[in-house]
Amino acid sequence: MAETVAEYGTPAEAAYEKLSVSLPAELLQEVRQAARESGTSVSGVIAAALRQSLDRVEQDRLDQALAQDASDNEAWARDAMAMAARGWADLKW
Numbered sequence: 001m002a003e004t005v006a007e008y009g010t011p012a013e014a015a016y017e018k019l020s021v022s023l024p025a026e027l028l029q030e031v032r033q034a035a036r037e038s039g040t041s042v043s044g045v046i047a048a049a050l051r052q053s054l055d056r057v058e059q060d061r062l063d064q065a066l067a068q069d070a071s072d073n074e075a076w077a078r079d080a081m082a083m084a085a086r087g088w089a090d091l092k093w
Contacts, residue, residue, distance in 0.1 A: 031046060
């Protein structure tokens with residue numbers, strides 16, 4: 001856990017804002033335990049979890065864009081192959 005939290009650490013000069021959130025008691029216990037085990041703060045554990053979640057959302061968005069691009073490229077390639085085939089068929093040797 002410490003490696004994961006450290007990866008998402010912020011520089012000391014970063015701006016911080018206080019935020020009040022409500023969490024289920026069981027989840028808060030797990031977060032506190034993770035903070036103890038990793039030697040970081042509860043805020044650090046929550047920040048790391050949020051960063052990972054936001055990174056997954058961004059990756060999903062990129063994956064969808066790439067899939068759409070691949071689909072467009074495949075359609076273009078099919079059309080280009082059909083035109084090339086017609087061109088080769090009409091070619092007089």
